[in-house]
Amino acid sequence: MHEGIAMTRSSNRRCRVPRVAAVALGTLLLGACAAGPDYRGPPKVDTGSGWTQPDTAAQAPAALSTWWTSLGDPTLDRLVAAALSDNLDVRQAQARIAEERALRDRAAGGYAPSVDVSGSVTRRRQSKNGPLPIGSIPGLARDQTIHDAGFDAGWEIDLFGATRRAVQSAEASMQAAQEDAEGVRISIAAEVARSYLSLRGAQRELAAREASVQALAQTADLVGKRFDAGDAAQADVDAAQARLDAASAGLPAIQARLRAAALGLGVLLGAPPERELALLDTTAAEITLAPIPVGQRADILRRRPDVRAAERRLAARSADIGVATAELFPKLSIGASGGFQSLDASQLFESASQTFSIMPLISWRVFDGGRVRAEIRASEAREQQAAFAYEKAVLAALGDAERALSDYQLDLDAVRRQQAARDAARRSYVHAQTRYAAGDIALTELLAEERVLRDAEDGYVRTHTAAAIDLVALFKALGGGWDSATAATNAHGQGVAGPQPPARHEEPSRG
Structure with missing residues (x-):
């Protein structure tokens, strides 16, 4: 069963390659167009x-x-x-x-794309009477110090x-x-x-x-x-x-x-x-x-x-x-964020502290x-x-x-x-x-x-x-x-040396 799962994942990875290439090619073709x-x-x-x-x-x-x-x-x-x-x-x-x-x-x-880098140290106390049962979860302290270091990136294609x-x-x-x-x-x-x-x-x-x-x-x-x-x-x-x-x-x-x-x-x-x-x-x-x-x-x-x-x-x-x-x-945006988060400053940059997310968005x-x-x-x-x-x-x-x-x-x-x-x-x-x-x-x-x-x-x-x-x-x-x-x-075309197409257009280009 594990072999079947591994084969399926490998097959999925192989299938993703042409799909990603197709998406990238389509994006480039669309990017070559300009409205108006x-x-x-x-x-x-x-x-x-x-x-x-x-x-x-x-x-x-x-x-x-x-x-x-x-x-x-x-x-x-x-x-x-x-x-x-x-x-x-x-x-x-x-x-x-x-x-x-x-x-x-x-x-x-x-x-x-725009990229923001941030780092913070947050000291917080959580409520025992809140939605998270702090008092009944072993090993989870009510008072915590959270160390964060990471980036946020956004790109509108x-x-x-x-x-x-x-x-x-x-x-x-x-x-x-x-x-x-x-x-x-x-x-x-x-x-x-x-x-x-x-x-x-x-x-x-x-x-x-x-x-x-x-x-x-x-x-x-x-x-x-x-x-x-x-x-x-x-x-x-x-x-x-x-x-x-x-x-x-x-x-x-x-x-x-x-x-x-x-x-x-x-x-x-x-x-x-x-x-x-x-x-x-x-x-x-x-x-x-x-x-x-x-x-x-x-x-x-x-x-x-x-x-x-x-x-x-x-x-x-x-x-x-x-x-x-x-x-x-439509507008296509890609957001990504990543970094490190840990309750212990000495473990902040370990692999177990890594965080990552990517979010394509079409609006x-x-x-x-x-x-x-x-x-x-x-x-x-x-x-x-x-x-x-x-x-x-x-x-x-x-x-x-x-x-x-x-x-x-x-x-x-x-x-x-x-x-x-x-x-x-x-x-x-x-x-x-x-x-x-x-x-x-x-x-x-x-x-x-x-x-x-x-x-x-x-x-x-x-x-x-x-x-x-x-x-x-x-x-x-x-x-x-x-x-x-x-x-x-700074040479620019002038409409005085001979016939020139008019600057107005009957309908805008859709790309």
């Missing part, structure tokens, strides 16, 4: 046939990632480098990336891809944070350049305005002397003084803008505001403005971090649908009042919102680039016209000086020509500064400052 839709890229967005501005240079722009170096100002290069290193918005964006990376790692931890989808969502969210950080870098570089060019422009504007005030002061003084001599009326004196006072009244506003730009640069560099006040005592050559090649219009969408971030958020919301859909299906939510399906519909709605947000980001990027390109091209025309007016005023002033030296005109006429020249110079400086700031806006709209090396590392 597979993300296939963003929706196709019509980017048009090209730039709307005529005569736009469409060849690929050069050195776009460090566009500020093309302006030829070492001080600007220093300021931008310092801002990209120390600006607090940039550092905060890097911290957000670290947070999203940690959340991704936490989601990936769902693939692995990812049968229908809930963990996989959660990891996909977290990964896409982390990549969106990386793109947001690139966007912050672009914005900070542009803001530093804008503030610096505003400062230099205000310096030149202040110099031109002071020269104009000086010319008006000379005119007012001459008119006053003629009034004293009886050759001018009081109205002429008042008019000359009014022009002088009006021009002088504009000086404090320019000085305020100048100082505000310097203080703002200090903050942008992550330093006290006064850090760059020394710039007020220095000068720099005027930057050269010229048309720039902007590349194909659709290409800017690959460089714009806001578009790339919107695409990554769409991918995350698509994966969230799978996380919600997985709740419709299936068969009724929940429709909460899971409602969550799936909510996830699908969030995906649609993300798809619309992506399309909006694409169109907004195109609009920004078109406006910036149009503004800069018109600025170049305005600068050329203002420069021509300034040059003409200079020639006219030279002629007036010659005529005054020959005694053909009075000093008042010469000073009037000088005022025209100073006003033309002031107008040119303001127009040139506005064009330089719009050039910065154009570089920013084109994705200038975009790090191509980072983009290659």
